[in-house]
Amino acid sequence: MDDPMDDSFELEPWVEEEIVVARPHNTGPSPPFHTIITELINPLLKASNRKTGFHGGTATNVRVIRFKILNSYIQRWKQEVGNDIYPCFRLILPYKDKERHMYGLKEKALARLLIKILGISAESDDAKSMINYKIPGQYKGAGDFAERCYEVIKQREIKSEYGSMTIDNVNNMLDELSKLSKTDDQLPIFSKIYHSMNAEEMKWLIRIILRQMHIGISERTLFSAWHPNANELFNISSSLKRVCWELFDSNYRMSEDAKDVTLMCCFQPQLAAFPKASYDQVVKSMNNETFFIEEKLDGERIQLHMSDYGKHFKFYSRRAKDYTYLYGSSLDDKNGALTKYLSGAFGENVEDCILDGEMVSWDPVDEKIEPFGYLKTAANAEKEDAGESYPLYRVFDILYANNKSVVKYSLVQRQMLLQRVVNNVPTHFEIHPHEEGSTKEDIDRRLRQVIAESSEGLVIKLPTSPYTVNGREDSWIKVKPEYMLEFGENLDCLVIGGYYGQGKRGDNLSSFLCGLRVDNEQDPEAPPKFWSFCRVGGGFTAAEYATIRHLTDGQWQKWDPRRPPLQYMELAGDRNEKEMPDVWILPEKSVVLEIKAASVVPESEQYRTNITLRFPRFRRIRQDKNYLTALSLKEFMSLKEQAETESQERQLELEEHRRASKRPKKQLNILGAHESFTMEGSPTSQIFAGHTFCVLVDSKRKAQLQKIIVSHGGNVIQDVPPEPQNRTHLIADKDLVKIASLKRQGKWNIIRPTWIYDCAFNHRIVPYEPRHMYFANKDLLDAVRRHVDRYDDSYTRSMEDTKELRDILNHMPDPTIGSTAKDYGILLNQSDSSIFNIPSLIFYNTVIYLDYPDLAQDPRSKFRYFAFTYQAVCKP
Template identity: 90%
Template sequence: MDDSDESFELDPWVEDEILTRPHNTGPSPPFHTIITGLINPLLKTSNRKTGFHGGPATNVRVARFKVLSNYIQKWKQEVGNDIYPCFRLVLPYKDKERHMYGLKEKALARLLIKILGISAESDDAHSMLNYKIPGQYKGAGDFAERCYEVIKQRELRSEYGSMTIDEVNNMLDELSKLSKSDDQLPIFSKFYHSMNAEEMKWLIRIILRQMHIGVSERTLFSAWHPNANELFNISSSLKRVCWELFDSNYRLSEDAKDVTLMSCFQPQLAAFPKASYDLVVRSMNNETFFIEEKLDGERIQLHMSEYGKHFKFYSRRAKDYTYLYGSSLDDKNGALTKHISGAFGENVENCILDGEMVSWDPVDEKIEPFGYLKTAANAEREDAGESYPLYRVFDILYANNKSVVNYSLVQRQMLLQRVVNNVPTHFEIHPHDEGSTKEDIDRRLRQVIAESSEGLVIKLPTSPYVVNGREDSWIKVKPEYMLEFGENLDCLVIGGYYGQGKRGDNLASFLCGLRVDNDHDSEAAPKFWSFCRVGGGFTAAEYATMRHLTDGQWQKWDPRRPPLQYMELAGDRNEKEMPDVWIHPEKSVVLEIKAASVVPDSEQYRTNITLRFPRFRRIRQDKNYLTALSLKEFMSLKEQAETESQERQLELEEHRRTSKRPKKQLNILGGHETVALEGSPTSQIFAGNIFCVLVDSKRKAQLQKIIISHGGSTIQDVPSGPQNRTHVIADKDLVKIASLKRQGKWNIIRPTWIHDCVFNHRIVPYEPRHVYFANKGLLDAVRRHVDRYGDSYTRSMQDIKELRDVLSHMPDPTIDGIMAKDYDDILFQQSDSSIFNIPSLIFYNTVIYLDYPDLASNANPPRQAHDSRSMFRLQLAANYAIFGGARMSNDISDQEITHIVAVGDADKDRIAAIRSEISFRLRVPRVVSVEWIEQSWKESTRLSEEDFPM
């Protein structure tokens, strides 16, 4: 790996050395200033009339942002630029530097009982230990509030204490290192003696990592620095956000906003399930999509470098699990890496993979439930477990020093096939199917539910990877288990089906029936009608319990002599859903079942009704065949549920019919008009957004109607200054628009953006075609949302006109096709294994500065003949480097330079001066001979810089 790669962070101390901690000039403020200066003002904003223009939600957001900004500015003025001590208390759940305390509510309550010196049987102790139960104090369900009420009666000081923020952080660090409550007691006692009740309440919230202050980390980061959210998304480091972005005028480079090796990023998440499969298909633009099984494991990102010498494993919450799964291929203490020596292609130097870590049962050849994962991993570290971790890879974000997050999913999948080799039952590419209809989704969902899985993830093949995003390009699909029957359904097992493969000797699924009583003969034995088949949800232990409870009771099913005196199946000859074996009802067991819905008129079962996606919940050993669910009871439950559903529907329709809204109302807020048009919103995609539409009157009315029908609000006059989520819409230089452009305060967006948002059923990022007038910062940002031809990465095209516009910007393939070919595409088109060693990629991700002889020294004039040859070599090397994917820099002060190249006999004093100049940089470039480029080009691979020193 290149030494100049600043992202190579193997341990927290390395990050500390790479980052430069800002200097605080003032003393650490008292802990209570966080409460009085930040938390309490934030909590008050919800009930405060702010006086800002816009709706109530906008008022609150603006007020909170102002509170945050004021606090940050005051900190910088009075304390200094290092705000990390404060932020790690305000955002304790994002601070990965401090370990967990091992303290939950009950443990904290017991510590407080000892410190306060009250009886464990007292009402106050009971109030804290049972904080969820209403009692004499308010705050049921809020543990910190309960503790506050109890401490308030016994606080040692009524005024705020003098403990500083640094002192609190140091004591919390000590607390996190202790595991026994007796050792933690003195530290907690010191907190109690140094703080009043309110301070103790917020200290408890910090320890529990449950702040609830009304703002998310995204809002706090936005107030700290414009790039803070982007940096946290790709690093998961609160310390780095605070230390690297203390200067509000500094901006991250584009490369610095991308994922980097050995640095934990925030992964893309799947959008929440849609109301119907039709909406899922529509979200995929009615195109072919990928269907993946949703695994019941832990989301893990894998970072590999130096051909397997270094690994990092991070969870979704940025927890480092390298100690558990292995730090290298040679790590014998890791549960995974020691088994995957052949998992990567020979030419793969480094990569970042996204996947799911699950526990694999080699006996039953299946994935175990999530709860088994850590047990299996710890056992495998000692080679003592029956189950072991299996890493299922479903995405790749980085390969051989190149980020691929902006590539489409289908391209990333192609690259993944080249990078990863399956190591069965330890390290595998997660398979996917393709579909295009709701029937495809339904069919696959039935399969995975039958295999005890929890659902699917539907993915759009053309979508890029969105770091820390929850986009509709990935959608979860789960069976929505029915709630209308209240409790689950207790059904009797009447038959069994054997599994396949190694499970062929064991029953894997069961036929359940409903009891049919004989109303004319109460003493007659009940009969059971087939009702559903269940096989999903059993654990190995539950299968074992089933075998134990029914051992010796199963009889082979004879289709010629079905046991009609005990049970009936569907079909004239009981041929539907025939089990392999059957069991006498008196000897059977009752299973508790949940399902997605009821399927009427089923011809597969004798009841003519069944369950959709039935799933086992537990074995009911407290019930038998006489107390199991009967057909009569089930139909009664079903009828009751349908009646209640109809009543709710009638109430809803009556409410809609009687609710009348005025066609138009004007709400004057400080001279601004908020217009509400007739009709209820058709969607909420513009909810919380405010629009000032400045176009001709006819189009203005149409646009306002569209905005409001999709949850937005409109104002007539432009506010005095830019506000969050307020948009000025225009596309012609009217008098007011010309004035706004001269002021330069507002970014002005074309109406096309509104139509694109509605067409895509979501707010889409700005693109160049959307911008009528904007500052340079926005223009640079919007260009990243389209390719070089103007084709959007984030949304679908609306019409053929837009397609023609994009095509018109593309070069003629008969003339420029070869020359215009992007080396990035070549990555996915090579058929051999040397995809990373082709000439057009060997210098990718490098920034090269050439030290020409005529610039070597102003004091010494160039030696004509000799320097001419050197010039020629460097110019030729520059051509090689550019074709090999390098970016050339003419400014030696450029902080992004990775290599400085000079001829072998260059002025030694000049080279020494260069080394001295660059030695203090965050990213120190390599100084190499021009032969490094020449030989690398000759051998078609990037050679080690150590062989070409200067």
């Protein structure tokens, strides 16, 4: 196979031009909007109903019937209207039409518009039924907003028959609606639409605006009925318009070259297959051969298109949204959040390329990837040069280079090419690393590493596989921690609230708010309270939902935020709308659910426990337990601490096994500490004996600090005690949610991790210094000031490294000293005269004979900086 980066590969000049497609003409008038409902949507829904079938009785082949309905409608359109079916398809598949902007209207905003148009009170039952559409009421369709609106409009519809608006009229109205951002400006257009439609038409218009059609077919089915090449063209273009305009002739066939990815044209990326039941199945899917292991990043899938040596860039999301405005259109685009950093990011002979990767948010302070929710904030802040975090693009594949597609190359070949095309720009633009594995143990070891770093999971890739556009093949397999084996089957939580579902789950509770028991330690006889802990809605079968309904029938009460049941339960906040359930239940009338999860989220303002589960999933109903025997907060924290300890031990065992099998055992030095300070073998000292530490930093540093503490005889706890205790230290250096709360309370002194390192380096407990304090009361701050001089140099301990010395010198007021420290980086030339400007103790307690007359007159004139007390003596 040819190498697209071979020196003999010709580089043709790139000319920017958009793909222009001739629009086919319609010869007939635009059909009425209601024909989409009567001739297409309703027959499709009827065909999908297995209970009645299409012609009554049992449906023998629903797919065939739906295909016939679609084909019949398309043929009628071509005969009566013409070859341009795009106006119709963009209403049937609104979520695939990227030509129309978002409306900025969700359910509650639409409900408010309808309330104004209908002229009803916002406090009326009809208004509340639309705003609270998930809650069952006098109208059917709970959880289905459009259906609930239909029921309300039907009572007061202006037209009982279908309206006269055509498909073109509706598209024009929607185009106008999408160009306006304020609901007050949208109100006249929406009112005009309402006065031109009946209730059923309004229902489907609302579904189009919300992009929630649910008509029983996917775009694949519709495209297959339209043209044999429609799916292939959509996969490499993501353009509904091109599918409709280029393929109106059913006899036309695309060439093989036309089915390939194209520069500056968004394609549908390859997706990883869903997790397998076991690691053995994953290894088997890789043909029992060596495979690539990549960390699954918590960001947004982005494809990057670069042309003309960086003069043009395009960024597309997995959903074909164009993010070029956000990340930059060229290397010279100073308004973009990324491209301005990419000078030199590509090889000199790389004219153009298409890269596939993940955009994440990078925190340069903690040097880690932030959760997905920070990405857009970081990107917008970077555009204004006002943010601490910024976007980082991790590239894991290449599909195109120098006017040639490499989609059919193997993954190994593409990775080799990627190394030649891309130059890393640290913390802005990097090739995503991978490692090789061949056994389930390799997967398990790597998965435990990424879990410890709060990562998403892994992706296992077959090195010999080509890139499959819009495919979900077993050549890429996701590996996620389905639940925590350490205690995932022991989380028996009480249901304290419920949430109504949408769509098929309408009219019924589809997810539940679970709580942990908090006993009254002052009065053991008092009934316990329950603190909100997590929300679970996955893993239930229809039978299990039915069992829960049976066990709790008649016990649910509507949640009133003005009068929350505080005597029974507590949420994170009285006005926390994200957590506030639709209904609640008395603890003694409720049920206990066993839950599993991927991991623990240690800081969560959403729940009263200030801790929750990541990806909680229902396992079974525990009818053998009640509210008094359900899991308590205290029990959970003990389980969590035990699980973390066991997990660390297993990780150490795996690492030990890996090192022993691959290379000689090496000792791990910590942050420039003394050579004898290591982290393996028996405890190195007992300097922390009798001291207890609660370490509240990010997970990676936390594990490291805990190892240091334990190796020096200290004790580690996971939770902050209710009150400060003697010889108990809180370690932190960043305002996490819990730390901010502790600072507001003002009871605890909080120490930086630097103190632990200083103690370990000096082999003893060193007194606190100002640099050790993250938060402290005035009395302690006054006391620690006595342990250092006016330049913060300690009186009691040795200096650990040159960085500390440099910091002290640079804070001294003498500019000569500061400039010398900066110029020479402390490693000064002994022959340079400026060395005499740096004070130190190198001649302390030393007698010196000086054989120079000029120095004999006043030995202190040259040596005053070298002795804290003047011990130099001159002998003529």
